[in-house]
Structures are given as C-alpha cells and as structure tokens.
Amino acid sequence: MIWAYQHFFRRVRKGEKKKGFPTFKSRKTDPPRFRIPQRVTLDGSFVSVPKIGLVRVVVHRPLEGVAKSATFKQEACGHWYISLVTEQKIAPRTDRPVRTHIGVDVGLKSLAVFSTGETIDNPRWYRTQTRKLRRAQKALSRKVKGSNNRNKARLAVARLHQKVKNQRCDFLHKLSTKLVRYFDLISIENLNVRGLTRTKLATSVFDAGWGMFRSMLTYKADWANTHLITIGRFYPSTKLCGSCSMINPDLTLADREWTCACGVHHDRDLNAAVNIDREGKRLFEQRVAAGYAETENACGDSVSPIVTVGAGR
Ligand SMILES: [Zn+2]
Numbered sequence: 001m002i003w004a005y006q007h008f009f010r011r012v013r014k015g016e017k018k019k020g021f022p023t024f025k026s027r028k029t030d031p032p033r034f035r036i037p038q039r040v041t042l043d044g045s046f047v048s049v050p051k052i053g054l055v056r057v058v059v060h061r062p063l064e065g066v067a068k069s070a071t072f073k074q075e076a077c078g079h080w081y082i083s084l085v086t087e088q089k090i091a092p093r094t095d096r097p098v099r100t101h102i103g104v105d106v107g108l109k110s111l112a113v114f115s116t117g118e119t120i121d122n123p124r125w126y127r128t129q130t131r132k133l134r135r136a137q138k139a140l141s142r143k144v145k146g147s148n149n150r151n152k153a154r155l156a157v158a159r160l161h162q163k164v165k166n167q168r169c170d171f172l173h174k175l176s177t178k179l180v181r182y183f184d185l186i187s188i189e190n191l192n193v194r195g196l197t198r199t200k201l202a203t204s205v206f207d208a209g210w211g212m213f214r215s216m217l218t219y220k221a222d223w224a225n226t227h228l229i230t231i232g233r234f235y236p237s238t239k240l241c242g243s244c245s246m247i248n249p250d251l252t253l254a255d256r257e258w259t260c261a262c263g264v265h266h267d268r269d270l271n272a273a274v275n276i277d278r279e280g281k282r283l284f285e286q287r288v289a290a291g292y293a294e295t296e297n298a299c300g301d302s303v304s305p306i307v308t309v310g311a312g313r
Contacts, residue, residue: 071083180221188214229280
C-alpha cells in the first residue's frame with residue numbers, strides 16, 4: 001500500500017502515463033490466493049493443512065528438504081496450485097572451467113539460433129491457438145452476464161490461455177536447462193524486450209517469451225555455475241561480418257542472408273550468434289584477467305535509453 005502511494009505521488013517521467021489513486025484488491029478481479037507460513041507437510045499424494053486436514057494433490061516432483069511455508073493459489077482456469085517452500089543447503093560455488101561455449105541469438109522467425117549452427121523453430125504457442133481462442137471468446141461474449149453458462153465459457157477461455165502458458169513454460173524450461181547443462185559459457189544479447197513490446201510486433205514478442213527465457217537462463221546458470229555473459233544492446237551482432245569484422249550498415253530487417261564485401265556469404269541469424277559467442281568469450285576473458293568473472297551473472301536490465309529496434313536486428 002505504501003508502495004502504491006509512492007507510485008501515485010511520484011514525479012511522472014516524460015512520456016509516461018500517470019497511474020491513478022490506489023485502490024483495494026478486489027475479490028472479483030484478483031486471483032484467490034493465501035499463504036500458510038507453517039505446519040504444511042507433504043505426505044504421499046496428500047498435503048496436510050492445519051485445520052483443514054488432508055488435501056489430495058498431484059505431486060509433480062518430490063520434495064527436497066523440509067517444507068517451510070505453503071502458498072495456495074487458484075489459476076484463472078479454476079485449478080488450485082500449492083507451492084511449498086523448502087530449506088536446503090546449496091553447494092558452494094565452484095569455478096566451472098570453460099571448455100564449451102555457445103552464443104544465442106533470439107528472434108521471431110526462429111526462436112533461437114545457436115553459434116553451433118543449431119536452429120530452434122519458433123513454436124508460436126499463442127498464435128497457433130488464436131482460432132480456438134476467437135471462438136471461445138465469441139461464445140463467452142454471447143452469454144448472459146452473471147449466468148452459469150457464462151462462467152463455463154469463461155473457464156473455457158481461461159483453459160486455452162493456460163495451455164498456451166504451460167506449453168511456453170515447458171519448452172523454455174527444457175531449452176534453458178539443456179543449455180546450462182551442456183555449455184560452460186553462454187553468451188546472450190541484452191535485448192530491449194520492453195521497447196519491442198511497444199511496437200507492432202508486441203504479440204509475437206510476448207509469445208516468444210524472451211524475457212522469461214533470459215530469467216530462466218540467469219538463475220539456472222547460477223545454480224549450475226555456468227558463466228552467463230550478457231552483451232550490450234548496442235553491439236552490432238547482426239551487421240558485423242564474422243570473418244572480416246566489417247560492419248554492413250545497409251542491412252535491413254528483411255535481409256535473411258547477405259554477402260559481405262569480403263566475399264563471405266552469411267545467414268543473418270547464424271552470423272549474429274557466432275558474433276555473440278565471440279564477443280561473449282572476449283568479455284569473459286577480459287573479466288577473468290581483471291578477476292571479476294562472476295559479478296555480471298545477475299545483471300539487471302536498464303530501461304533507458306529506449307531504442308525501438310526490429311526483432312533480431
Ligand atoms: Zn566480411
């Protein structure tokens with residue numbers, strides 16, 4: 001609440017919309033959720049909740065350590081989820097020697113292109129469901145407000161959204177886990193995701209989940225002692241020729257392939273990934289030489305200056 005008031009009274013930055021007077025949470029609009037800070041335990045396929053008793057659950061992975069607190073939350077599709085917080089000892093950081101390294105270029109045409117030459121197709125989770133969503137949303141809008149049938153239609157829409165979300169999460173989790181497992185040094189570009197979501201590409205950008213992918217990579221790299229290097233936003237990964245280091249200023253978004261003045265023919269995304277890998281390695285070696293290789297791992301994203309760039313520049 002304090003935060004809401006500070007938000008309300010603070011000076012509004014240029015070009016920013018002013019937020020309104022703080023309002024209370026609503027039972028109608030906020031997802032139902034509550035937390036029990038103690039005495040919630042997992043017992044087989046049941047969770048024991050104080051004063052309620054045993055609640056049957058689907059356990060999706062075994063509990064490591066002792067449960068400390070539990071958060072109960074209902075998703076829009078009607079399913080309840082319980083998150084249990086546990087306490088455990090984390091193995092101390094070890095310095096992982098760099099034997100394998102990879103550069104990752106994220107985009108919309110392909111979700112990711114690796115400097116190893118591998119391409120991950122963009123599954124476009126949301127886009128593939130738009131027809132079903134449209135039908136479900138139309139059905140919902142026809143129902144009488146407050147009716148039981150409207151509620152059923154609402155759940156149908158929510159289930160579709162949930163499916164899209166689950167598919168995206170599943171895919172990105174598997175991809176990021178694989179990366180931190182197999183590679184000692186991962187280099188990625190610091191894309192201005194927020195800037196891109198203000199363009200026409202917004203839906204596709206949100207659908208691709210770059211931000212989610214990057215945050216997964218960040219914390220998983222930390223767990224696995226993988227070195228993660230974020231390359232500055234203004235590094236010209238796409239325009240740079242991988243073999244002669246010339247910059248091609250005429251490259252547009254539409255050019256999927258191009259030939260450099262030195263005669264080398266490039267695939268746009270692969271060239272970018274190779275450049276990112278090389279730049280990441282260079283930055284990493286520089287940091288090792290300076291003795292602070294680990295400090296950048298949990299780097300935050302600066303918001304300004306806002307530049308509107310095309311996807312996969
Ligand atoms: Zn060249």
